[in-house]
Amino acid sequence: xxxxxxxxxxxxxxxxxxxxxxxxxxxxxxxxxxxxxxxxxxxxxxxxxxxxxxxxxxxxxxxxxxxxxxxxxxxxxxxxxxxxxxxxxxxxxxxxxxxxxxxxxxxxxxxxxxxxxxxxxxxxxxxxxxxxxxxxxxxxxxxxxxxxxxxxxxxxxxxxxxxxxxxxxxxxxxxxxxxxxxxxxxxxxxxxxxxxxxxxxxxxxxxxxxxxxxxxxxxxxxxxx
Numbered sequence: 381x382x383x384x385x386x387x388x389x390x391x392x393x394x395x396x397x398x399x400x401x402x403x404x405x406x407x408x409x410x411x412x413x414x415x416x417x418x419x420x421x422x423x424x425x426x427x428x429x430x431x432x433x434x435x436x437x438x439x440x441x442x443x444x445x446x447x448x449x450x451x452x453x454x455x456x457x458x459x460x461x462x463x464x465x466x467x468x469x470x471x472x473x474x475x476x477x478x479x480x481x482x483x484x485x486x487x488x489x490x491x492x493x494x495x496x497x498x499x500x501x502x503x504x505x506x507x508x509x510x511x512x513x514x515x516x517x518x519x520x521x522x523x524x525x526x527x528x529x530x531x532x533x534x535x536x537x538x539x540x541x542x543x544x545x546x547x548x549x550x551x552x553x554x555x556x557x558x559x560x561x562x563x564x565x566x567x568x569x570x571x572x573x574x575x576x577x578x579x580x581x582x583x584x585x586x587x588x589x590x591x592x593x594x595x596x597x598x599x600x601x602x603x604x605x
Contacts, residue, residue, distance in 0.1 A: 381406065382405075382428065382496075383408075383424060383426050383428075384401055384406045384408050384409065384426070384429075384430060384492075385409045385410075385420055385421065385424075385429045385430065386398065386409070386410055386411070387410075387411040387414060387416070387417035387420075387431045387440070387443060388412070388430075388431075388432035388435070388458065389412050389413055389434075389435045390432070391412075393432070393481075394410050396485070397430065397485075398410065400485040400488070404489055409424055409426065413435045413436050413438060414437060414439055414440065414442055414446075415437040417429070417443050418443065418446060421447065421451065422511075425508070425510055425602070426451070426453060427453060427496075428454045428455070428492060428495065428496070429443075429447055429453060429454075429455045429456070430455075430458060430488075431443050431456070431457055431458065431475075432457075433457055433458065433466065434459065434460070440457055440458075441470065441473050444470065444475050448473065448474025449474075450511075450524045451511075451513075452499075452506055452508060452513050453499075454476045454496065454499050455474065455476050455477075456476065456477045456478070456492065456495070457470045457477070457478050457479070458479050458480075458483075459478070459479075459480055460480070460481045476495055477491050477495060507542045507543050509545075509584075509587050509588045509600070509602065510586070510588065510603065511523060511584075511587050512584065514538065519535055530580070533558060533559070533573060534573050534576055534577055534580075536558045537558050537573050537574070537577065538577055540557050541590065541599065541600040542588070544600075545599075545600050545602045546602075547599055548596060548599045551567040551568075551570045551571075551596075551597050551598075552567060553597065554598070555567055574590055574592075578590055585603070586603055587603055588601065
């Protein structure tokens with residue numbers, strides 16, 4: 381079930397959107413302002429953010445910029461304003477789409493589904509492990525503004541496991557998928573690379589863990605996903 385963050389200081393809007401989105405099969409996480417929205421994003425894996433522009437503490441434009449710099453999720457901005465400059469600021473801060481209040485809930489759903497389709501096509505090269513994003517195209521791992529670079533086989537091994545969280549891979553499967561069918565070395569090389577990955581990501585145990593299933597192999601499990 382996809383999780384949608386709805387950030388709006390108007391409780392009536394949040395209640396309406398929660399009803400509409402729940403009916404469509406989404407799980408709704410609510411925040412009353414941008415500061416609360418940032419907290420929710422830290423505590424949950426969110427698939428999309430719907431953000432009101434005018435809010436206290438941290439406004440929607442600031443929240444939008446924070447999301448775009450830190451997470452790879454679609455963003456829809458809501459506003460009561462109709463000025464072109466406001467829309468320009470929204471797109472400059474990284475929003476994907478824009479809806480002016482009042483709006484028809486059906487239009488919001490259409491736009492959400494279109495964004496999910498667009499992100500689904502683009503996401504083949506990117507894998508999320510909560511706060512981490514594995515960029516398979518550029519062979520790098522992004523933690524917000526920080527970029528982590530791994531040796532090639534460590535990167536490919538982590539990406540293979542992370543692409544299918546919860547799925548158990550045998551050592552022989554991982555050898556074939558990462559090292560290739562022609563690899564003639566010892567399967568224990570998988571164990572060595574897993575050990576290195578665990579050491580490198582020891583500080584990310586709130587995001588994911590690599591589990592050992594004795595006698596079989598390994599799997600990645602997301603934390604608080």
